[in-house]
Amino acid sequence: MTWRERLPAVRGKLLMDEPLAALTWLRVGGAAEVLFLPADEEDLADCLRALPADTPVTVLGVGSNVIVRDGGIDGLVVRLAGRAFGEVHVDPGPRQVIAGAAVLDSAVARAAAKAGISGLEFYAGIPGTVGGALTMNAGCYGGETGAVLVAAWGVDRTGERRVFTVAELGYSYRHSQAPAGMIWTGAVFQGGRGDPEALGQAIAAITQRREATQPIREKTGGSTFKNPPGDSAWRLIDAAGWRGKRMGGAMFSPLHANFMINTGEAAADDLEDLGEAVRADVEAKFGVALEWEIRRIGRRRQRRA
């Protein structure tokens, strides 16, 4: 019997060979061997506990910073959705926002602003989930997750529930030292005191600025590469002549040179090959090795039958 035939009973959904492209912003890639939509944290923990230890587990948020490769993802892919992971609460006394991992960052920003909690407005500019933000230390315009987080909790690969304070997560630029395999299910954020109307205006300004400077209506994955120390990835890509350049259906955006776009016909391979061509060229011209910010997950080629 294969591991798929021995999957435990769950209260959520287990979907075999489920296509993933539509669950990502870049709209590319193959299928999950098994896609798991847990009903709640307990369902997730029970399933992980029962899964053979050598079965790979991958987590997806709303796929705004990933390329799922064309051969799909082996093992179990977990996607948190629904009420159990999608609630956001405000505690006005200590000025804290408590959010499930599937809550959109923009909903955290809006809930905080409405309650007069300042410092979380930057989340209005990030189109991911709380779970993605915890893993990526998502941030923009001077704000970042590690600076506003109090604690995060979730389930590890063995199904054990664990809680971490922000200090224990060792955040740095787009990086955390959380143990590999943690699946975040929720977090609490801390803000300061602010005026709801002014915070609402700050959010509107961030949204407008995004519209003007990023291809947010395209199939994109956000920043392709991390900014190297003391420089900007977009500046190097631009200076190397790649702004607006295409390879097949993959292109570097004319609007923001560090954003890759699927013009419609790209495969994951095209996007990854274009990214690698740019990395090699930037390194040859400027001696800077760009590091991928987009997470590339799965296998490049089809699994053998």
Ligand SMILES: Cc1cc2nc3c(=O)[nH]c(=O)nc-3n(C[C@H](O)[C@H](O)[C@H](O)COP(=O)(O)OP(=O)(O)OC[C@H]3O[C@@H](n4cnc5c(N)ncnc54)[C@H](O)[C@@H]3O)c2cc1C
């Ligand atoms: C138009 C656009 C603009 C963007 N602007 C910014 C920006 O200004 N600043 C910024 O930081 N990012 C930006 N991004 C990138 C992206 O939105 C962030 O990285 C976001 O935090 C990813 O969240 P997600 O839910 O989409 O995660 P995904 O892309 O689905 O996953 C990203 C990583 O997080 C992990 N992950 C997701 N959920 C969980 C979970 N529950 N537990 C454990 N791991 C998890 C995944 O395994 C993966 O490694 C932008 C993207 C786009 C498309």
